[in-house]
Amino acid sequence: MGRPLRACATGSYERHQAPRHRSREGGVHAWTDDEVARFEARWPVGTRERLALDLLLFTGLRRGDVVRIGRPHERSGEFTIRTEKTGIVVVAPILPQRARTLSASPVGEPTVLSTVRGTPFGKESFGNGFKKACRAAGVPGSAHGLRKAEARRAAEDGATEAPLNALFGWADGSRESAIYTRTANRAKLARQARGNPAPIDPVRDLSEIVELPQAFAKRMVGPAGLEPATRPL
Numbered sequence: 001m002g003r004p005l006r007a008c009a010t011g012s013y014e015r016h017q018a019p020r021h022r023s024r025e026g027g028v029h030a031w032t033d034d035e036v037a038r039f040e041a042r043w044p045v046g047t048r049e050r051l052a053l054d055l056l057l058f059t060g061l062r063r064g065d066v067v068r069i070g071r072p073h074e075r076s077g078e079f080t081i082r083t084e085k086t087g088i089v090v091v092a093p094i095l096p097q098r099a100r101t102l103s104a105s106p107v108g109e110p111t112v113l114s115t116v117r118g119t120p121f122g123k124e125s126f127g128n129g130f131k132k133a134c135r136a137a138g139v140p141g142s143a144h145g146l147r148k149a150e151a152r153r154a155a156e157d158g159a160t161e162a163p164l165n166a167l168f169g170w171a172d173g174s175r176e177s178a179i180y181t182r183t184a185n186r187a188k189l190a191r192q193a194r195g196n197p198a199p200i201d202p203v204r205d206l207s208e209i210v211e212l213p214q215a216f217a218k219r220m221v222g223p224a225g226l227e228p229a230t231r232p233l
Helices: 003-009 033-042 048-059 096-103 123-137 143-156 161-168 175-195 206-221
Strands: 078-082 089-093
Touching: 033 048, 033 123, 048 096, 048 123, 048 143, 089 161, 123 143, 143 161, 143 175, 161 175
Parallel strands: none
Antiparallel strands: 078 089
């Protein structure tokens, strides 16, 4: 196992929790696809660090739930878990990427993620160890930032609020799912707008706009010496 999660497993990071990286726009930084690729390059399949990444990324669970999930939660190609924070039951498919990583990684019992001693991680020590692995990979991410990245991906793939709530364990009518769908819709509209070319010719030349009232007045008044079509009352 790599050094970051080894140190985490011994509890050496328990007392000094690393602060979450926050984006300039506020809130926890959501991973970009490039950052995920850099982490994958630094921690290949077979390492505990990569197992942690894929569990977070392909389940959308919070770190407090990722450290609890294990074989008893899996059945018929799905996993079921009652989330620690909200108590909402999440039922979701086991994605192929996650399944491939599990088959090639050191997996613990009863939890998938385990320390070198074979014991489950605490969520704080796991979060700090994962943060250390992120630094080693040269990315500013965190465990929660991967959850945000997966929610963004799902929304961009067309997931609406109800499926997002079910997948990520949010309550019905949650503000979180509304934010992701609204952001994804805006991005889609912006891409569509970029794909529509501007008109080659302007709709109306400026000189035409200036001359329009004059031409209109000539048509209404008529030639000199003639009465207007209507008399004033």
